[in-house]
Amino acid sequence: MKNKTRPVVYLLLCALPVVMTLPLLVTGHTKMKYFFGELAYCLFIVDVLLGLRPEWIERLIELKKLYCLHGLLAIIAVIGAACHIEMSHLHGFAALLGWGAFYGAIATVILAVGFLTSQVLHVPFLGNWIGMLRKRLAQIGITREMVLLVHMLSPLIVVMVFFHVVLIHKFNRLVWFMVFFCGYFALFILGYAYWGIYQRLIVARYTVTRIKRETATVFKLTLKHAKGDIITAQGGQFVFIHAPFAMPNEYHPFSVLQINHDGTELTLGIKQVGDFTTKLAHVAPGTQIKIRGVYGHFTAPTDDTPILAVAGGIGITPCVGMLQSLPHNQTGYLIWSVRSREDACFSEELTQLRVTHPHVQVILHDDSELGYLDKEFLIRQIPELKQQRPLNCFICGPAPMMTSVEQQLKAMQVPDRRILDEGFIF
Structure with a gap:
């Protein structure tokens, strides 16, 4: 991989x-x-x-x-x-x-x-x-x-x-x-x-069509193509965006949650953690956004090996996008670790994923009830890990969580070449 x-x-x-x-x-x-x-x-x-x-x-x-x-x-x-x-x-x-x-x-x-x-x-x-x-x-x-x-x-x-x-x-x-x-x-x-x-x-320019609040700190930003190049992102990738209130060369990266087949409309999943995202959460519909990209290697491989996506917090965004791009009959698992059930978001996208990809299991791990995500939980939920069968693993979330999960996967004999992580580094 x-x-x-x-x-x-x-x-x-x-x-x-x-x-x-x-x-x-x-x-x-x-x-x-x-x-x-x-x-x-x-x-x-x-x-x-x-x-x-x-x-x-x-x-x-x-x-x-x-x-x-x-x-x-x-x-x-x-x-x-x-x-x-x-x-x-x-x-x-x-x-x-x-x-x-x-x-x-x-x-x-x-x-x-x-x-x-x-x-x-x-x-x-x-x-x-x-x-x-x-x-x-x-x-x-x-x-x-x-x-x-x-x-x-x-x-x-x-x-x-x-x-x-x-x-x-x-x-x-x-x-x-x-x-x-x-x-x-x-x-x-x-x-x-x-x-x-x-x-x-010559960056692409999209306009804001909708902002939907998911939780107190998470929202979805839906954009429609206005002029310039059309974004050709795959599920799981991310783009850099610039808003009118930012400095001329100030671009911030966000993962693509959904994108239509021709790239004219896309939705970004965003966590409100700083000045830029706070202001972005309150822009008016019709505001023009500049987009640079596409970046990221968080895309599904071409073989039919089962997929395991492990997400922490807002790391769910590229995981959902990547899983949506899988063939409808491919086996996949999504384990989403959240601090509490109140932090869970993107219910529409997860419901759609269950409908369009019946062989993808969505598993919520509530840290407040179960403690930190551990090896035993992964083995109980993923048959391929217990039987040591091939599995392509994707990890996205805070650095400590990714490090822990990667170490656990390697301890279960998952080869390094089958593990891909993407953290919050920007």
Whole structure:
């Protein structure tokens, strides 16, 4: 079920900047300070382009892993730049550009790691500290949206490094090196112009037709195509949306709960957890929404192996969407873990699923009555697990729940290649 080519993609993305430094080495300037500087430059170019979330890359690498790679490359680039600056002794405007790019990169990485990623909140000790810092900054008016705006300026760091190098006489007279250096910069400009500007100008536009409250914190947002490309999502995938009240480049991801056969109407399942979703829950019908996507690997495999979908909370959304896309005669199980029965939602979609897919069993696990979802419950409900027959497993929900369920499945001899998880990482 998992794509075996993805490790190769990881390797290529990480090795590309190293390969790009080879023209520098053949010029005769083999000092390590040049190597570190060029490596940092190439890494940051690749990293900025990864941050644009090109859909062709996401088809090879799950978005959560792409984000992790994005952060790792940025940290390595800053370390490389620090080594380069420590070994260099420049003066004048070129040095000013270099220092400006370096401090800009440090600020961008710190802000992104501290305020734009949810993974850091799960790191012992550091997560608590970051959480408190976020609250303090929010009290003085520094919000996640402001940090996101600063992060969007990261392409300027690449531009500053480019002119930093071009203004150094030692390099601008080396024809072979400048062909490589300027060519690589030109590729960056073209890539950013296409994925960062053009793709954002031609995004699909849908209008709000209905908002239905499911629980106190969960609602459904139904959208109808207005203009631009038509969304071609499969059940279980997600899209990024932009609302008129948000910043120009502020997009948030939500799973597709339902989509009609031609993509002209879709419904998103949304949990109200922050400023964006709170405002989104009260937009008026007719409001135009921009949509970027489609993303996600939470789609049903093509074989007829039985499906097990384990959802926690709002993680039910992609699970329902994925199960609805199954052939009507395929065997499937949906185990939905909720804190209490009052948190259960999407009754219409679940009723429809039972009617259209009679071989899919929907099982509600009430944590307040049964405790945490455990191995014994899974074995009682799923015959394939008890008999160790092949089973494709999908998990979506909070990170602790997904980790626990995945460990339990592996303990029951479910191969890693048959387990796919998608958590709340954005």
